[in-house]
Amino acid sequence: MKIICRILLLLMVSFQFGCDKTKAEVKSIKNPKGAATKEVITENTTTEIDDYSFPVDSLLKVNLLLTEVFHGDEVDPNLQKKIWFGLFKNGDNYSFSKISVSINQAYDPIIDEEEGEKTGWEVSTTAKDTCVVLVEKLPGFADHTVEFVKIPEYIYPKENLEFQFLGSQYKLYATGEKKKENPDSDWWVVTDYKLYLKTIINGKEVVELLAAKESFEDRMIRIIFAGDIDGDGKLDLIIDTSSHYNTSSLTLYLSKSADKHKIIKPVGIFTSVGC
Structure with a gap:
């Protein structure tokens, strides 16, 4: 019975992440207690993608x-x-x-x-x-004490968070839709979600897409760590980019691997399932 459960779950997860959806499947996400209050976004973003499947797991080659x-x-x-x-x-x-x-x-x-x-x-x-x-x-890796910054785990649609790290100003913000499952519920329904990172590079504002999901299955994009992992004095991130409650997709973003005039780049992912 356990094996059957496992096979069915893998098929379900594979379908969720590998197929184009024509209709958003609305699911609810619990609002964690004690979550920090963040500003409501009033700005428009010019960085867009055609779908809600980012990053693409198969392109992340670092183990x-x-x-x-x-x-x-x-x-x-x-x-x-x-x-x-x-x-x-x-x-x-x-x-x-x-x-x-x-x-x-x-x-x-x-x-x-x-x-x-x-x-x-x-x-x-x-x-x-x-x-x-x-x-x-990876090239350039060396032992070092890691500078880090404490930030909230969750950035919901129409929220943003500004912070400084090693002399640079950053902003995390999210777009999409968020509503309560019902007026008395502690659960949020989140759809059309995109998470961005913004900073200034050589005097120009640069915006980088970090994650995009059309809908969630009792899960939410979660920021695990923010700090200088690769030792270049710039922000790196670890984010769980899974959108399914029984799946973890630990994704590593490194600034040293980013293209010229870019902030950061997803380089590796480790995905595991529960049952």
Whole structure:
């Protein structure tokens, strides 16, 4: 029964992310308690895309991993042979450093019927600090203490957030539609969602699209981390870009990988499902 559930879910997720929709499927998103109040957007944006499927997962070639147990089809054990760097959290501080990664077969509590079965893969490191993400080595990566900025996890449509980071002024803002499921509900219905990042480069205003989703299935775009991961003194981001409640799509955006006169670029994604 678990295997049937797993197959059906994968088919459902595949359809959701791989097909063009002609009609928005309206679902509700819970409004987290204590969310920061942000300004209402009154500006118009000139950056548009033709659909609501961004970033495109297949174009993100940098390998990412997390330190957990995953289903057998979610992790390639050959990735153990690559050189890895990890973003680690220790108290209120973050660091980025080279680390050894192990990938071993493990019991998958969702799929395996017997405790002796080991169809899953466990990703682990020798680090004692909390691992936020593992990134395969890219040119210029080096061990360093990571500067970061605390920002809200969620930016809803018609909200924006301005902040400074390492001498630069940034603005995160979102477009789309947001309404309550009903007047007494704590759940929001979010559709036609786009998340943008704005800053000034060489005296010119630059706007970058970060994520776009037509609708959500009890999920919301969530900002995991904001700071200088690649060590170039500019903002990098980690965002969960999934739109389905049972799927996580941890996406890494690096400023050093961006094209000339651009702010940031999505480079890698790690997707996993629950059951």
